[in-house]
Amino acid sequence: MTSVVRLYVVAVATVVLFLGWAFAAARPFGDSSPDPRMEALAAREQHLRAESMRIQRLVDRRWAAYGRRMAERSRAPQPVVRLTQLPPVTATRSS
């Protein structure tokens, strides 16, 4: 056998090996049903996401009502604030 033929045999054998590996990795004869634990996790995630959105909407509504009550109680109009280049007369800081 010439070295060229040997080279071809090795190359074909390598290709066949990798094709077989890929076929086996695809698990065509394995259980195709999804993992129940993954399904449960996905359902739990979806439930938590929906719950978190519901709570966020609730908090948003409460904040809005709270802001209205504060403004009514103090008879103060909504705050008016913007950036300026004027020199400050005082400062806010953590206390």
Added chain:
Amino acid sequence: MIRRAFRAMGTDVELLLDAPRGDAALVAAEAEFHRLEKLLSRFRPDSELSRLNADGSIDAGPDLVRVVRLALEAREATNGRFDPTVHDALVAAGYDRTFDEIEAHGEVARRIPGGGRVAIDGNRIELQPGVRIDLGGIAKGDAVDRAADVLAPAGPCLVNAGGDLAVRGGSWPVAVEHLTVLLESGAIATSGTDRRRWTRNGREQHHLIDPRTGEPARSPFLRVSAVGSTAVEAEVLAKTVFLGDEAAARRHPCVLVRADGSVELTGGLW
């Protein structure tokens, strides 16, 4: 412009009044601060708040009822992120005396989450057994709002109690971090952990308790400055955003300083 500065509620208070003859109003506004401190401080054993915490119930005056009601409304509005019933958690973390008197090092006691029951019926306030309340920040915000109400008839004014400030009339440039904002109406408050810190069991503690854990909060922020219609609202908002409610920061003008020092403006502030 006339100015008066003094100490009350454990911090520096500054009153600015744009009126030539407003000295009497400044004196009255300072008196209002001291009057409220006498009623609402947890560090004065004879205050109404201390009597409520000691006895579990009290027939309170209108100021304590008002501030407790404000605190409970804030607890509801923030879904418990703001909670006056963290008193024992603050004490456990080592904040058991005025900040000037806290020992730098010591032992930490057990953690106590918030959520305790507080009932108000007329002027009667009742606490769930074992629950005590702290009105620190919200009482200061209320005092700022009340002092501004006292000053306002005399002219445009600004009241600043250790960074929690409110204005009535006029336009007031206020430094926030490296920026200056022009406040024409409303209030600004800042919450952060860069000033009131101490150590217990070798771990750094601070005064911003997360009511859900009963421990000093772990925040993505160093400081949060928030704008509200009143100093009480701004104080509640700043604390709530500091405890992680970034959605609230999107709806209100805020200046956020993140842990890496970067500064972000939100709520249409630019």
